[in-house]
Amino acid sequence: MLALSWMQGLFAHRRGRLVASSLGVAVALLASIGTFLSTSKATMTSRSVATVTIDWQVEAQPGTDPATVSDALRSTPSVVATAPVGFADTTGLTATTAGVDGTKTTQSTGPGVILGLPADYRTLFPDVIRDLSGATAGVLIAQQTAANLHAGPGDTVTIGRAGLDPVIVRVDGVVDFPQADSLFQQVGAPSASQPQAPPDNVIAMPDTQWHILFDPLTATGADQVRTQVHARLYHALPTDPVAAYDTVVRQAHNLEARLHGGGVVGNNLGATLAGARADALYAQVLFLFLGLPGAILAGLLTAAVASAGAARRRRDQALLRTRGATIAQLTRIAVTEALIVGGIGSALGLLGALAVGRVAFGTVGFGGSLRTAAWWVAAAIVAGLAIAVASIAAPARRDARALTIASARRSVGRARNPRWMRLGLDFWLIAIALAVFWLTGQNGYKLVLAVEGVPTISVSYWAFAGPALLWVGAALLTWRLTNVFLNRGRAPLGALLRPVAGGLADTVAAAMGRQRRLLATGAVLVALTVSFATSTAVFNSTYHRQAAVDAALTNGADVRVTQSPGVVVGPDQGAALATIPGVKSVEAIQHRYAYVGNDLQDLFGVNPTTVVGATKLVDGYFQGGTAVEVMGRLAAQPDALLVSDETVKDYQLSLGDPIKLRLQDGQTKQLVDVTFHYAGVAKEFPTAPHDSFLIANADYIARTTGSNAVGSFLITTSGSSPTDVANRVRNQVGTTAAVTDIGSTQQVIGSSLTAVDLGGLTRVELGFALVLAAASTGLVLWLGLAERRRTFAIAAALGATTRQLGGFVWAEAALITVVGLAAGAIGGWALSAMLVKVLTGVFDPPPDVLTVPWRYLGALVIVALASVAAAAVAALRATRRAPIALLRVT
């Protein structure tokens, strides 16, 4: 009965509603990021699965009839379609074609692979082959092979067969194999082995023709001919990538067991899901790094709102105790209050999370499945109740047990410094955080370790300790510094407050000094919120900046025009592109293939005087100098060559060493030796692959090979949308070249984690950070001031003017805001640097510097200041409105 009366009183007052509301924020945040986690995991699975062109490549082992493998596959419930594919090795390909001047030349290549495809293959597996020119059926030659042989539709190619006479085929079309790496994988290779490069020379033909040409090879007994059965699976997999991966791997093992060693599964679906499960772990990590601090912060805010009424509650308790209430009764009241407030707050929070989930993630539930949704709802409610009990019931019980009735009526007190302060816990935490951070940065640290082929994946949760301890340590240090300053720095504080408080400055400073704990707590809450918002925003912008860098590296520029195989275009073509509206500049890049020893690498010919500005080269792309310096070396020495770090190590190169490359001559189509000199290391370059590549002077390459053919034109736009410019370019160049823009490239290269879900998470985080910033500054200040309305009423009754009362209010507001914003900015910067370092696996490429989102941070400061101003004005108004009534309250 006592508890019921207490509850009625509680909700008749504003504070009870406020506690429930702030608790709702905590629950909403927790439930929202839970929704993010489960939804993103589900989308990761579906998005990963969608990218796989051939789910399984089951290779029939020597002595096993491929039909047996097909039968086994067809009897597997999850298999939807199968197709046998022949793989035959060729000793080399030769083509005799007419040059530009009509002279016939003969070109030869090294070994390659000839595929035999059934008639319905392209229907069953539509994304394995991409048509470039000519017919879509018949003998199809790979783009690079066509370039090597200078062959196109209608030309004949001679295919070498080991131990047999070569055979001649007529090319019907030129195609591309977008996922050549997995298509030509070595099925059954140990998982720890290095991935095998796909063959340089590939021809695909109908299986009937293939059998005629290559069945005789089987008779020679060599392993020149293999048959794989490609399979497409039913994609009703568990939403969690880890579970999906386990399912697919188990199914593959089951098939292999049923084939009794007669077939080995190349599990492309499993390999892709292995990557997705790493992404899922990263999502989990991001949840812990970015989401959990927000929820903790909202919890702290709830505790602060609840504790803003602590002095009044203690007085109420003291009153009840003088009337005979027992500790057990007081505890029951407090627990009841906590459960009711927690329940209402949780309900509000879940409603909020539903709205957030709908806006940010496009979901209407709390997760990918009913089970995960139920789990997250339950977890959020439990967290809400726990926060309520911790912030309302626990302090009430502690006070009821520990304090005397007389001391409970006190609200200011001369309490000793808290124990953590006497022990220097803040310094210890920061020192340990830095030590952990340093240690985790050593010895090839990897946050998420997902080894291919290994069912278990691991996260280095130890790395969390660094940022977490720094966050807590910095908060405690802020509390200590504020506390010490307010206690011992009253003279300078008084001087600082003179513009705000005038002649009352010293009195205001003294009052603030005695309320230093309350003010320090308020300042710390603001600092925590600002550092959380800052670090999240900086992480987010740095991430998006790096994604843009990645896209820029892949696409090369805002718009890229890549010439089709067989189409020879000189750099003068760039002048025509430069006239297209929206085009600012056009940079021609040569693209050739060059042999370094036996290794075929991409060679890019550039104009070193113009390429730096046109392609926005950054210093991080090169070793041993800035972009300008390295390109300066190319400009100064025509035969200079930039190589990859790996090539330098493989060939033990020193600066100035001569390097002989084999390049295809533009006229004769034969490989010719061209001497370059090693001039530096390139780690990245626009349009270049991630592995080894070479960069040289375009003029030198043109002179030594007799061809100035351009591989691609990199177009910088003049502020126009790259997509619009790309469309205009596309209209001009027609089908002779592929035109891509940076926006579409960014979508293509984004992983399942990066492309969609992180955007939603950071939107939620940044939105909540603004809400928390407003709450932590304004609400905490207002509650503190409201709690002391009687103090201000007394001052008003003694004759204080509104301006003089404002001195008290604005001084507190200024302290909380300035200390909170300053400490939050410093802490946020440190946390951002640490987060970016710890979460380095999320970034591709890793950032050189942090990207600061000034607009968001500006908005954050404005929200905080506006909230403080609103709170101060509201408190002053409330004080002036009813001073007499307040004076009668004890």
Next chain:
Amino acid sequence: MTVVPPAAHADHPLVECHDVARTFGSGIRAVVAVHAATCRVEPGQTVALVGASGSGKSTLLNIMAGLDTPSKGSVTWPAIGDQTSLRPGPVGVVFQTPSLLPPLNVVENVALPLLLAGVNRTDADQLARDSLARLGLAWLAEKLPEELSGGQAQRAAVARVLAGTPQLILADEPTGQLDHAAAAEVMGALLAVTELLGAGLLVSTHDDAIADRLATRWQMTDGRLQTESDTACLR
């Protein structure tokens, strides 16, 4: 530093109420706290405003202190000035409930009205310490309000009044929450300060022992003011 009594216009009343009424709320919920009270306090006069709880004593006192505005009638301060010039300075108020500011120590509390009036900090501090010393409270100067007993806190509040050297002292049930001994000490302090300053004093109380120490007694019953013996208050 010495306490200098204010220069009052001896022939003018300090406060004068004419048909003052105060109504809270409106319509059927309206509560009339004070009915047409007419009265005045002269310099040097000590008045006990006696009545039961809820009889309207505090409301009338607040109106006389300029803390509240009458719904009807008028209140003036002929010897002092208009309502805006009452506090801090000419009118000192002692409240029933603890009225020291919790985050300020005793001397800072006592100095506060002086600072609000524009006195510089050094002078205000000295005047505050003098006031405390006059009431024998110098030893409490550095204490925080929550470290004081109820009687000490009220005497400190009286010292605050003294520091402001008011012409009119209004005390609203200043001993209402105190035991007899503490109440006697507080009243002694109030009377001493009033005499020292030559000020007028009005004390609302329901304690006859307190009322007996004051020269004049007014009775408040259900919002209606009655005088008992002299001509200072007319009905």
